[in-house]
Amino acid sequence: MMQSWPAHPERGQRQGDPGSCTAYPVSSFAGGFPERLPAFSVPATPPLAKPGAASDIGHAMASSSNFQSWLRPDQSGLYCEPGGFHIDPSRPVSRAVITHGHSDHARPGHDAVLATADTLAIMRLRLGAGCFGQGQALAYGETLRLGEVSLRLVPAGHILGSAQVVIDYRGQRAVISGDYKRRADPTCEAFEPVPCDLFVTEATFGLPVYRHEPDHGEVAKLLASLADFPGRTHQIGVYGLGKCQRLIALLRKQGYDRPVYLHGALRSMSDYYAGRGIALGDMPAVADAPGKLAGEIVLSPPSALGDRWSRRFAEPLNGFASGWMRIRGRVRQRGVELPLIISDHADWPELIATIAETGAGEVWVTHGREDALVHELGKRSITARALRLVGREDDAE
Amino acid sequence: MKAFADLLDRLTYTPARTGKLMLMRNYFRTAPDPCRGHALAALSDGLALGFPLRRVLAGIGERRFDPELFRLSRADVGDTAETVALIWPGTGAPGAAPALSDIVATLAAAAPAEHPALLTGWLDSLDATGRWALLKFLGGAPRVGVSARLAKQAVADAFGASIDDIEEIWHGLQPPYAGLFDWLEGRAARPALSASPVFRPLMLAHPLEAQDWDRLEIDDFAVEWKWDGIRVQLAARGGLTKLFSRTGDDIGHSFPELCAPEGVDAVLDGELLIMRDGEVQPFAALQQRLNRKSVTRALMARHPAYLRLYDALEIAGEDLRGLSFEERRARLEAWHRDHAPPFTDLSERLRFADKAGLRAAWEQTRAAAIEGLMLKRRSSPYLAGRPKGHWFKWKRAALTADCVLLYAQKGAGKRASFYSDYTFGAWSGPEGAPVLVPVGKAYSGFTDRELAELDRFIRANTVERYGPVRAVAPKLVLEVAFDAIQPSARHKSGIAMRFPRIARIRWDKPAEEADRLETLKAMIG
Numbered sequence: 064m065m066q067s068w069p070a071h072p073e074r075g076q077r078q079g080d081p082g083s084c085t086a087y088p089v090s091s092f093a094g095g096f097p098e099r100l101p102a103f104s105v106p107a108t109p110p111l112a113k114p115g116a117a118s119d120i121g122h123a124m125a126s127s128s129n130f131q132s133w134l135r136p137d138q139s140g141l142y143c144e145p146g147g148f149h150i151d152p153s154r155p156v157s158r159a160v161i162t163h164g165h166s167d168h169a170r171p172g173h174d175a176v177l178a179t180a181d182t183l184a185i186m187r188l189r190l191g192a193g194c195f196g197q198g199q200a201l202a203y204g205e206t207l208r209l210g211e212v213s214l215r216l217v218p219a220g221h222i223l224g225s226a227q228v229v230i231d232y233r234g235q236r237a238v239i240s241g242d243y244k245r246r247a248d249p250t251c252e253a254f255e256p257v258p259c260d261l262f263v264t265e266a267t268f269g270l271p272v273y274r275h276e277p278d279h280g281e282v283a284k285l286l287a288s289l290a291d292f293p294g295r296t297h298q299i300g301v302y303g304l305g306k307c308q309r310l311i312a313l314l315r316k317q318g319y320d321r322p323v324y325l326h327g328a329l330r331s332m333s334d335y336y337a338g339r340g341i342a343l344g345d346m347p348a349v350a351d352a353p354g355k356l357a358g359e360i361v362l363s364p365p366s367a368l369g370d371r372w373s374r375r376f377a378e379p380l381n382g383f384a385s386g387w388m389r390i391r392g393r394v395r396q397r398g399v400e401l402p403l404i405i406s407d408h409a410d411w412p413e414l415i416a417t418i419a420e421t422g423a424g425e426v427w428v429t430h431g432r433e434d435a436l437v438h439e440l441g442k443r444s445i446t447a448r449a450l451r452l453v454g455r456e457d458d459a460e
Numbered sequence: 461m462k463a464f465a466d467l468l469d470r471l472t473y474t475p476a477r478t479g480k481l482m483l484m485r486n487y488f489r490t491a492p493d494p495c496r497g498h499a500l501a502a503l504s505d506g507l508a509l510g511f512p513l514r515r516v517l518a519g520i521g522e523r524r525f526d527p528e529l530f531r532l533s534r535a536d537v538g539d540t541a542e543t544v545a546l547i548w549p550g551t552g553a554p555g556a557a558p559a560l561s562d563i564v565a566t567l568a569a570a571a572p573a574e575h576p577a578l579l580t581g582w583l584d585s586l587d588a589t590g591r592w593a594l595l596k597f598l599g600g601a602p603r604v605g606v607s608a609r610l611a612k613q614a615v616a617d618a619f620g621a622s623i624d625d626i627e628e629i630w631h632g633l634q635p636p637y638a639g640l641f642d643w644l645e646g647r648a649a650r651p652a653l654s655a656s657p658v659f660r661p662l663m664l665a666h667p668l669e670a671q672d673w674d675r676l677e678i679d680d681f682a683v684e685w686k687w688d689g690i691r692v693q694l695a696a697r698g699g700l701t702k703l704f705s706r707t708g709d710d711i712g713h714s715f716p717e718l719c720a721p722e723g724v725d726a727v728l729d730g731e732l733l734i735m736r737d738g739e740v741q742p743f744a745a746l747q748q749r750l751n752r753k754s755v756t757r758a759l760m761a762r763h764p765a766y767l768r769l770y771d772a773l774e775i776a777g778e779d780l781r782g783l784s785f786e787e788r789r790a791r792l793e794a795w796h797r798d799h800a801p802p803f804t805d806l807s808e809r810l811r812f813a814d815k816a817g818l819r820a821a822w823e824q825t826r827a828a829a830i831e832g833l834m835l836k837r838r839s840s841p842y843l844a845g846r847p848k849g850h851w852f853k854w855k856r857a858a859l860t861a862d863c864v865l866l867y868a869q870k871g872a873g874k875r876a877s878f879y880s881d882y883t884f885g886a887w888s889g890p891e892g893a894p895v896l897v898p899v900g901k902a903y904s905g906f907t908d909r910e911l912a913e914l915d916r917f918i919r920a921n922t923v924e925r926y927g928p929v930r931a932v933a934p935k936l937v938l939e940v941a942f943d944a945i946q947p948s949a950r951h952k953s954g955i956a957m958r959f960p961r962i963a964r965i966r967w968d969k970p971a972e973e974a975d976r977l978e979t980l981k982a983m984i985g
Contacts, residue, residue, distance in 0.1 A: 396928065400473050438532075
């Protein structure tokens, strides 16, 4: 045990000026993780879910699960009682452990947040300086004592800063994976499997039809299309945090050294990644670019595909980098000409293999296509339950 | 197989004709023989592989997959063959994929009992795109938005040949078209002209505009009724008959009664109709006969096909296309007197003393339930395509109704960023509580400037979104022009509009004053 998260006498009171965390210069991340921020405030009485306040799922599980006594879903999300914190809560709580910076996991308004330094910085950039009271950074692998549990963060391989939460309590270990993938990603640390008793998994692509293609081939598709249609602007829809920077890094890895033009909404995260030492090359703003960018790659949020913003380009060819591009109906529905199956989530074989690797006897599925995964795990004699946590947006991938 | 799979994959995602042509051109230039020939067959006339895909797949699926997982996956994907392609494990070992030609050859020699094992082996050796393409290929005719004519155009473009030269030999060729590619690549002489009939590109008409009418000299034009069927070309030679659609697809299999005239050697232009007891039936009857793989006697008796001829491109091997319309018409009439094949007649020549008489006849077309008039310059040769100033179609005056814009969706291509597809409604329900019922959809008739204005209006007045569709506050009136209104059980309103388009945007008119559904129903006819 390295460090404890000391209790604070008054529940909900924040130490110091809430704005103090904003003084954190992004550039200081470049040379490694910063020193730890002032500790969380720990409520004397943890914000327990009141009896009867738990969700229906919570009731349903109470009968059989032996983890239920210390980890369970309540109306805000997954709550660890002996540790006194929520994980990725969907509404403001006293203390939140955040797995990664995507908005359906990292919401504003918590009194105290524990996460990797990258996740804290990303939250501040995306949600605003005062998006939470206190922030405490925990490096991958470091263990923290919190109430009666010990906790550490382990890379999840999803995006920069993404972490699995490993919680040990009285000889039992639960791993809450957040979102994760198993493919190599040049922009973040690789997923690290941790043996555990309870594995809490996502199931965004929890159907056997979802098997992502190797990235290399998908990027090659984009490069081939540029060669075939040199007169057309290739506008690729990407999720702004993670997918955007990963696609740029993959392009660079495959030798593409032209500028990659960015929609304004992708700027701050891309600059943050670059500031963290991830080589993304030249990323000029579309707004500053001369001409109609024929034959160039433009990255934008998916919502800007075929929108007024794209009228400035030369015969824009719409691409979309997402695991959903596996399904032709979804490609047609979005009017996409160049589907790129590049996902930051585990596909079906990866979900199954990862669960097997953890050796967990029990699996909880937070969100996604949980029916099929629960069915499959049942065949493998693994106890599996769907939590159906509210507020998760699996279609945003 | 890999190159073919990539081609099919990209064709499905490429909407533009030029893009499709480019992809096919590159494929035909680089793919080896005989694979590219089989690919060409699949993309043009279809391949008769005789592989009972659905049955074999069902058999394999039951053994191979957890039924619950397959059911959930099928529900998510929405297509059985695609589900199989995606759920099948394996990413295809490099070099393991079978060549198209191997697949064709193996199937030709295989007994039905071997089908499941063969398919399983192929699926195991391919990646997801390859599996999808294989299933499309085995299905016979992959629907990837390519007509037979477009595939041939791509072959012609790939080797700098003319499509007419390819059409003329096409039906003498057999997949995998070794002789064709040998000729195109300069290794052999041009294959002999096919004994089988050949598609000749059609001559098409322009809509008659006001200035065309002003310049029109009545004596220069032959006039016929405009028939409400589909344009076809009957091509018969050496006992073989083809019935081509306007894009060059052979649709003869759907109309066997038209394809057996003995001793005919001609290429004729005409209208395919359904004729019962001497009366032309509505277009809906013809639709019952289109796109049928097999045609029953009962169907043929219920909806007998008929050909109303109006031009001759070739008779007894003589190319007539260089002759004037008047000369061709005379040859057609003479030929029809001599042969008079059953199920055919000639489109009547209408005579008018002056333009006033012509206009009077046009004004009567709606009352007479006729689509309009065709005006053909008597001196014009038969020219492929849509040459200006030769043929005009003068459709009967459109009906109009004032409808309220309800929903909008973005277009494709150049209109990808504009809300250009509009669903509109008419008032229904009791007087005190009227509701708008959707009555049609239109995406043409407006100028670029009006499109931009409509786009702005829709964005500013969106009340809800359903995926790509925006629901708009019901306050903009569109004057919709359409050719006809037909009863329809498939639509909630009970009616279907034919050829609707936006005639005017009525920024000035309050939505409450738009037309009622009963008014539209009264126009059925």
